[in-house]
Amino acid sequence: MSSPLLVIEHLRVDFPEVVAVNDMSLTVCSGDVCGLIGPNGAGKTTTMRAISGLQESTRGSVKVDGHDFTREPGELKKCLGFMPDFCPVYEQLTASEFLDHFARAYDVKDRARRIGQCLELTWLTEKRDALCEELSRGMKQRLVLAKTLLPDPEVLLLDEPASGLDPLGRIELRKILLQLRDLGKAVLISSHILTELSGFCNTAAIMERGRLIKYGNIAELGQKTGRRRVSLKWRTDGDKALEILKSANVNNLETAASGVTFDFDGNTEAIDELLKSLVTQGIRVSEWRDLSDDLEQIFLQSGAKELM
């Protein structure tokens, strides 16, 4: 069983007019990539800042790899990597000098080799001698990611890491995250663009107005609702397919080109039966997808509003 690396208990953060994070408890284990989901202003960034110690919490505790911030700040900082949602870089330093600064600060052994590794991992090897001011926003984002990975932390907090990346960069980021997951790191990653997180998050925490309204394994979260969202695409006989679906009492039917999405109340056997009846009545099905473990669906069904 994987060990808990990040344990948050009853965390509360107050701002003058608002409770930014309210009674939040969350555990991220080794090998978990936890998606922290919520609309703008839900408290995702504040949660991450509170975990890292940049934001003072009103109450609650945070333990990173067993280290408490109030008792062992130095130890905690060594095993925590935080990548903010913007790119703080020294514009007048080169990429490798920037990493060298943080390698010294984290007392990284064999600095030159580790800097080379991190630059390679973030595809910045060719830019190692370029000044940070010459890098594009996406490159700076990758450089900050490289800085975050530099001390090889056990727990990673990534706040909107893909916001400045191009499509290729996002794909590569996904690869890095999967690699980190395989290495047994605990990753807490926030985003309000849910498609960014799909595919590599195995747990999700949904926040709204400072509260954690849903948290758990993605597959379990999808099934907890009881209602399934299904995507169907066909090659022929769309009208006939719609008739069959209507007679099967599906809800929230949304039609699209050569397909529909709909809600279906029923267990696995019932949904299998529906597919079987479509096929036996001659509908040529090109796609049949259960969206229950889709983050977007989980989020929509969670009751959180104002998704941006």
Add this chain to the structure above:
Amino acid sequence: MSLNQNPIFLTQKRLVHRSGVLAAILIAALIGLSLLSGLIAYLADPRGFDFRSPQEAGKMFYGWVIGVEILVLVIGGFSRISSTLANERKAGLWDSNRLTPLKPLDLVSGYWFGSPLREFYMGVVLAVIGLVIVLLGRLSFTFWLETQILVASTALFFGLLGVLMGLTFTRPQGLLILLVIFIVYPFSFIAPSRMLFNFFLPIYGIAHLFQDSVDPDDDWNRTPELFGLHLDPVLLSISLQLIIGIFLWRAAGRKTSNPFQSPLLRREAVVLFGILVFIQHGLLWGLWRGQFPILVHSQNKFYDSESMLPMVQGGTMLLGLVVLAFASPQPERVRVESLRLGFKNLGAIFPRSAVWLALVLTTVAAVALLMQCFLSIAYTWKAYVAAAGNLLEFFLIISFLLEYCRLRFRRRALGFMALWLFVLCILPFILGGVFTTSALGDMSLLSPGIKALAEQFTNNTPGPHGLDLHVADENVLLGMVGAHFCIAFLCFLLWRREWMRLLSKTSSAAPAQ
């Protein structure tokens, strides 16, 4: 961690070198060499100059070097450090550095010594040229060494102040120091050896070293006294800077480890305030030796001793204001603490608020003031009560208004606080000037204590030893002290209302335990 291993220092060094240091060094060299060439020209042919000796010429040219050094190292260094820190905080780099396992004081020392490196290089060039000037001018090496130590220690002291300013304010505060020096500088000439700020700036120490006069009445020529004990001015300056520097160093470390904390712990603020107030009174002690207003020393021809205590009273108020602003916790922090600890009434707020601090500061200042008049208290007690009462009402009003403005106006608190201070302290003087009546000026919050100490408010009792004392209108003074306490009470009501409002909001926001 040594500076050579400190990543903050190394990065700042790299950044300074990358943006270029040669031009700055050449400018410093050109200024220094110009002054050196002036001295060489005098030594080669003294006829075209008004100097009486090579020493006098050397001092004049070296004085200019020192002036430029102070400008570069103290003002330039301060503004460089504070702007670097403010900019890095704005860019998020400060937080990135705070997230590393570096100790807070390593971060502080990295910026303290790293960001003003260009200014340090310029200072070294000027110091070397200054040494040549001193040697050519047949002045002693110790003279050069003492002045350089004073300049260096002042640069480090203000550098630390710059760190704290950069950590506290979001905008660079370079102009602030110029403003403070501009305001303070004229006062430094009123009583050079008896004014505290002449020692940590350190105007007196340098001027004393440059002094040619042998006149024992010349205040620049005497050694300062602390409670009657003669002290070396250079040593006094360095000791003062060191003592205050320790507080600043601790404050900077604290602010680095937790930016939400007040930079000064309240006990530190009280100790710092006490040290400064007592040293200031110690410097004045020799004038009256506890028998204010009877002068023990003969009247000095260079200054009017009657203005000394009022100036110190004003300075104490200003210092108290600064201490209250920096050492009192933000109401938001008290509110968070109330949520954390679960207290819901004003009784628990009081010891955490600025009001408690105001009472302690008043006690400290009142005891220090009492030292000047404890042997003559029998006939000066009314003056003393007016001055001490004025301190109490001033600090109370400031603490009430400070928290009221912070609670009520939040980000705009500073502006509203300045408005209140202007209305209560400055406006009556302006109106008094406009309508040419001193009665309006007496309404100022600053007025009663200053007037009582200036005019030696003695209840119409003739002074002993045949002193010709001015007699103030005691009814007006006492009336004003009373009226100010009424203002303090109104401020208390405003303060109380805002706290009650916040506490009721806090108790409704707190989740069930």
